[in-house]
Amino acid sequence: MxxxxxxxxxxxxxxxxxxxxxxxxxxxxxxxxxxxxxxxxxxxxxxxxxxxxxxxxxxxxxxxxxxxxxxxxxxxxxxxxxxxxxxxxxxxxxxxxxxxxxxxxxxxxxxxxxxxxxxxxxxxxxxxxxxxxxxxxxxxxxxxxxxxxxxxxxxxxxxxxxxxxxxxxxxxxxxxxDPEHHDTVCAVVSHVPHLIAYTMVGVADDLRRVTDQEVIKFSAAGFRDFTRIAASDPTMWRDVFLTNKDAALEILGRFTEELFALQRAIRTGDGDHLHDYFTRTRAIRRGII
Ligand code: NAD
CATH class of the missing domain: 3.40.50.720 (NAD(P)-binding Rossmann-like Domain)
Structure with a gap:
């Protein structure tokens, strides 16, 4: 013992x-x-x-x-x-x-x-x-x-x-x-990813052309892995965003900028931008076990 x-x-x-x-x-x-x-x-x-x-x-x-x-x-x-x-x-x-x-x-x-x-x-x-x-x-x-x-x-x-x-x-x-650094690190590695997972489920729910049955049936293709954390406790996550406002908004702002750049690349058919972006981020993700 x-x-x-x-x-x-x-x-x-x-x-x-x-x-x-x-x-x-x-x-x-x-x-x-x-x-x-x-x-x-x-x-x-x-x-x-x-x-x-x-x-x-x-x-x-x-x-x-x-x-x-x-x-x-x-x-x-x-x-x-x-x-x-x-x-x-x-x-x-x-x-x-x-x-x-x-x-x-x-x-x-x-x-x-x-x-x-x-x-x-x-x-x-x-x-x-x-x-x-x-x-x-x-x-x-x-x-x-x-x-x-x-x-x-x-x-x-x-x-x-x-x-x-x-x-x-x-x-x-x-x-x-220190507390402030902790809150920024956690906004990147945990808080904003949870927000995005919740959003993805919300988007699927809003799409009237895709039925609930289809989401359940075909969700192996990314959706299930990506949104697992959206099953987390709502009270806990409400409190996280109400109390880590500044860091969450800062990281969310950066995320939105990247998303807009990708949106533009898709609209204009800028394959180089998409390919470069996915290559760079894949290398980073593969470095995380
Ligand atoms: P949980 O929902 O499983 O448990 C929370 C507990 O707190 C419940 O027993 C609930 O009855 C009790 N509770 C709620 N309000 C209370 C109050 N006013 N007085 C007394 N009891 C009260 O949540 P959890 O996942 O164990 O999270 C607890 C804490 O740990 C949270 O602050 C959360 O941010 C943190 N945390 C959670 C995770 C995670 O992934 N779930 C990871 C690390 C840290």
Whole structure:
């Protein structure tokens, strides 16, 4: 059995990420007791039924009582309100982390509620699936995936290092980043691709000349692969775009410019432009395993 890193871990939110963390913590033996809370009664009932954590609590306050590590695993827009609810109950010496997909706005929302003697360090496991909810987690989710660690200025180095070793025990490789850079990187590699996948499904739905049946029947030709992530949770993604506005709009602007250039090349029959573009981008894509 590996060494226990935190005696008590509280998970707030019991969906894909928190569920996977609980299962990965048990696999690694790095937590003494794991408590959990989710806002919906149905989620708490399911978590109890499948024994997702050691103790499911009916309030966030009860879950964080005596916790050494508190993990905020709720949609990004709920991080501030949750912190406000639990701040008075956090024990001195506790570490709070979040797993949100956006960092600058989470820091802004959370930091005013971090009491003296409690540390906050943001993290973002770059791992996920299009599934959500308490039944969607699995212990291997973080294996060999990146977990970006985003400490606020002046964070306690020992607390940051301990959290890094915790994520390493869950299977992830860690790298530190500042919040603004994190948000730009994630807009490119995750946020805007999700937006485009959602859009592609919307376009298919709008086309009256292509029936729903045809989309389902013939979707092997690109559509299915390309739009898998459009089955992701709408609340999570609404919050990502509302809280990572600047980086998302910047990347979306660049994407639109490229798309217009390709549109012009198609209209004018500029095969060289299309061929050069596809050759360059294929080489980049082939470099990504
Ligand atoms: P999920 O929908 O599977 O789970 C979210 C959980 O939060 C649910 O249990 C829900 O009941 C609970 N919840 C929602 N609002 C709440 C509130 N106000 N108080 C208490 N509980 C509340 O979502 P997930 O995929 O586990 O995402 C959780 C966080 O992780 C999000 O911030 C998301 O941005 C981030 N994240 C997601 C992925 C991914 O691919 N899904 C990857 C990395 C990070």
């Amino acid at each position: 590996a060494e226990v890193i935190y005696n008590r871990v509280a998970l707030i939110g019991l969906g894909l990420i928190a569920g996977s963390m609980s299962l990965a913590m048990r696999r690694a033996g790095v937590a003494g007791e794991i408590t959990g809370y989710a806002r919906s009664q149905a989620t708490r009932d399911t978590a109890r039924e499948i024994n997702l954590v050691d103790r499911v609590c009916d309030t966030a306050v009860e879950a964080v009582e005596g916790a050494d590590l508190v993990v905020l695993a709720v949609p990004v827009g709920a991080m501030g309100p949750v912190m406000q609810e639990i701040e008075a109950t956090l024990k001195p010496g506790a570490v709070v982390t979040d797993v949100g997909s956006v960092k600058a706005s989470v820091l802004e929302a959370v930091m005013p509620h971090i009491p003296e003697g409690v540390e906050f360090v943001g993290t973002h496991p770059m791992a996920g699936t299009e599934h959500s909810g308490p039944r969607s987690g699995f212990a291997e989710l973080f294996d060999n995936r990146w977990c970006l660690v985003v400490p606020p200025e002046g964070a306690d180095e020992r607390a940051v290092k301990r959290l890094e070793s915790f994520w390493a025990a869950l299977g992830a490789n860690t790298e530190r980043m």
